[in-house]
Each structure stands twice: as structure tokens, then as C-alpha cells.
Amino acid sequence: MFAALTHPERPVWNSFETIDEAKLNAIWGTYGKHGAKHCGGNCPLHQLRWVRLVDCETPHLFAILSTQPQIRDTQYPTIITAILKDRGYTMKQISDTLESIESV
Numbered sequence: 001m002f003a004a005l006t007h008p009e010r011p012v013w014n015s016f017e018t019i020d021e022a023k024l025n026a027i028w029g030t031y032g033k034h035g036a037k038h039c040g041g042n043c044p045l046h047q048l049r050w051v052r053l054v055d056c057e058t059p060h061l062f063a064i065l066s067t068q069p070q071i072r073d074t075q076y077p078t079i080i081t082a083i084l085k086d087r088g089y090t091m092k093q094i095s096d097t098l099e100s101i102e103s104v
């Protein structure tokens with residue numbers, strides 16, 4: 001079972017039998033690029049929005065993996081990694097990219 005938040009209009013946790021279903025449905029709350037640092041979602045430019053992980057650009061997915069420790073106890077790392085693999089990344093490329101982000 002793969003648990004993920006779903007329904008951008010009203011986020012709730014759901015469980016999926018397959019990772020493919022989880023990949024398609026999982027959503028992520030974002031304040032936009034640098035929004036959390038800018039205002040934590042308090043200015044009009046950076047309201048919290050929910051987007052599907054599969055609609056996130058690749059750099060955003062890497063940023064989630066590297067900067068969001070609260071996902072470590074969830075299946076988000078597994079789901080995001082699976083999406084990156086669909087986009088042609090190998091596990092080695094994923095871990096190399098994360099290392100290069102974290103060592104900046």
C-alpha cells in the first residue's frame with residue numbers, strides 16, 4: 001500500500017494498491033519557489049497551492065527530496081523517486097543530484 005495526500009481542493013490521505021496509482025494522484029503543498037523563505041505563505045504571491053507531484057518540474061521534485069525532512073517517514077520519497085525514474089533518471093543519478101544539492 002502506498003499512502004499519499006490526494007485531492008487538491010481538499011487534501012486528504014489515501015492509500016493506493018499500486019505505486020502507479022500513487023504516482024498519478026499524490027499531491028504536494030507548495031508556496032511557490034522561495035515562497036516559504038519569503039513569507040511562509042503570507043503574501044499574495046505565495047499562497048499555499050496543492051499540485052500533483054507528476055505535474056511538478058524535475059528540479060522541484062529534487063528540491064522536495066532534499067529540503068523537506070518531514071517526508072522521511074512517509075512514502076513520498078519512494079513515490080518521487082519512482083516519478084524521477086519515469087523521467088529517465090537512474091538511482092545513481094538521483095543520489096548524485098541530491099548530494100550535489102545538499103553540499104551547496
Ligand SMILES: [Zn+2]
Pocket residue numbers: 035038039040041042043044045046
Ligand atoms: Zn511571499
